[in-house]
Amino acid sequence: MRLIRSILKGGVYPPDGTRAARNHPTWNAMIPARCVVPLLQHAGSPARRHVDVGQHVEEGTVIGASHGYESARVHAPIPGVVTEITRLTLADGRESKAVVIELDGEFQQLGKSIQPRAWRGWKNSRIREEIFHAGVVGLGGEGIPSHVKYSPPENGLVEWLIINGCESEPYLSNDYSLLRERPQQIVEAVEILSRLFSPRRAVIALTTHTRAASSGLRKAITAADARVQLQHLDDKYPQGDEHTLVRAVSGRAVRGAASVTQAGCMVVNVGTAVAVYEAVVLGKPLVERTLTVGGNAIARPANLKVRIGASIGNLIEECGGFKHAPRKIVIGGPMRGHAVADLSQPVTKLTTGVLALTEDELYTVPETACVHCGRCVRACPMGLEPVLLHLMIGQGDHRAVKEAGIFDCTECGCCGFICPSGIPLVDQLKQAKSWVRHEESDDGE
Ligand code: SF4
Ligand code: SF4
Incomplete structure (x- = not known):
């Protein structure tokens, strides 16, 4: 078995399904009139409720405080009034309390130009604090609170900083849209993360599906004189998995309970890198994310920037609704996503996509x-x-x-x-x- 393990590389080539969404610019989804914001949007313990029914909140008010093991802050995505504290079952089956906010009042940050902050003069502890205050978690789907993941490694130095631009699943192109549209922010995030970890090498890993973003990234790297290289990988699934990616980029194998950090690698998804940039440079909490709405049942597949707590049903409507009867609605990607029956499910920090798949796309045998x-x-x-x-x-x-x-x-x-x-x-x-x-x-x- 050992021999087999060492020679096999594995992976599969599922149908891509991203073309319809990836060819259009990302658009800003409509601001929802009502947001249902779960207090559990990360791996670890839920945030502790920090607001009461009837309370007015601003955009970015802390509504859930980090509490217990590996927890993260949760912020109000819209200004308004807390109308209800409810309980819901998340798409992944976990139970969570949720704060319901009805839109009312003015936005503090939306549509305003924010002066970049002079983070280069800060200590690393201040950078980590800003990431914690903004409630940043791994947006590739794993959800580990970033202030926990970026704590000084117990098991040695970070030799490789790997920005994961490989897209976590087929059908999703939300990472590609960030690579293409926000290269300067991603490169500045690499600078911030390089300050925290002092890696020997920093790499932005791309696949055939995301390599069209290379020229914009190269320009941004040259303009910033940043020490980061692009590395092109095969587009098989699951190239975006931390273990597979670390092996492909650094040649190091990680097994069992060992983390990639123990192998001297820090992997950061591009969405998380943008959230780190916004937290540190702009002082913005994580109240929105980019996701893909796709699948053959959707009339106009697209990548959207969406407020946390918006309902997936509203996003589907915004993308023209269904052009064919969906056989399955999935939150996430087709390989690891979770089937849902309820279109009122809210977008969370971990929602990489919303797919409406037809019978033909299910490949059931x-x-x-x-x-x-x-x-x-x-x-x-x-x-x-x-x-x-x-x-x-x-x-x-x-x-x-x-x-x-x-x-x-x-x-x-x-x-x-x-x-x-x-x-x-x-x-x-x-x-x-x-x-x-x-x-x-x-x-x-
Ligand atoms: S699900 Fe588990 S056993 Fe199956 S291919 Fe993936 S890692 Fe291997
Ligand atoms: S039939 Fe399925 S379980 Fe059996 S060896 Fe082939 S792939 Fe594996």
């Missing part, structure tokens, strides 16, 4: 027995053998499943995507992980 073709093994970017795991899970052999490296699985979905027998491998792997964890916690009692 009726489930049959494994034909031992080995495609899942070749596709696994972590060098696992999903077919073996599938057999071990069927036998209920949880110890063997653990020894075969199930906790190296990043749930990327490549094995299930490529399987000609339609075996729901990823669902089985997720379930087996929770069994093993459950058994281990029972043993520890």
Whole structure:
């Protein structure tokens, strides 16, 4: 198994699906009259509610304070009145309290020109504080609060700073739109992050899908005389995964519970880099993000800049509504996103996209027995053998499943995507992980 792990690179080439959205400039979505703002929009503990019903808030008022393990601040995306504190189930299944704000009053920052701040004279601790105050979290989907991720590394120095411009999933082009439209801000964010980490090398990683942004980035790098290089990678999925990206850029492999930081690498998504720029240079809290609305059921797919808390139904309407009946609505990408039935679901800091997929785009194959073709093994970017795991899970052999490296699985979905027998491998792997964890916690009692 070790040999197989070391020689396989893995990955798949799902249909792109981004063309319709990527060819148009990003537009600003309409300001919502009502925002439903969850207090859990990151990995870790939810923010603690900081406002009461009836209270007036300004754009950017802290409505959720960072509280507990790996938490992040949450800010009011619009000025207005808090009309309700509610509970909702997020697209990823987590429960969260949410603050409902009805629009009222004037915007403090929207439409105003903000003077850049002289951050180069600041200490690193001040830069980290600004990132914390702005509630910045990893916008590629993982949601780790950035002030936690950017704390001085316990396990050695950051040798590689990698700006992830590889797009996390097919169908999404929100990262490409930022690379193309905001290269100066991304390059200045690289400067800020380089100040924090003093990396030996800084790289902006692009794929075939995002490399059209190269010339704008090169101009911005030259103008700023910045020490950062562009690196072009294959556009297979999941090139944007931290583990795959670190291996492709630095040649270092990361396994199991080890983080990429332990391998001397810091990976920052381009959306997060823009949020870091806005936090540090402009003093702006994270109250909006860029996302893709796409899929063949959408009349006018687009990339939009959207206020946190806006409903996904309003975004779909803004993109012309449905031109075909959607078979599935997904928040996120088609490989790892979460199917939702409720169009009132709010946009959160982690919403990379909203997809309305037709029957043709689902590629469902009726489930049959494994034909031992080995495609899942070749596709696994972590060098696992999903077919073996599938057999071990069927036998209920949880110890063997653990020894075969199930906790190296990043749930990327490549094995299930490529399987000609339609075996729901990823669902089985997720379930087996929770069994093993459950058994281990029972043993520890
Ligand atoms: S879901 Fe897990 S087992 Fe399947 S390809 Fe991805 S990493 Fe490998
Ligand atoms: S891809 Fe599917 S059919 Fe082929 S070996 Fe893997 S589990 Fe079996």
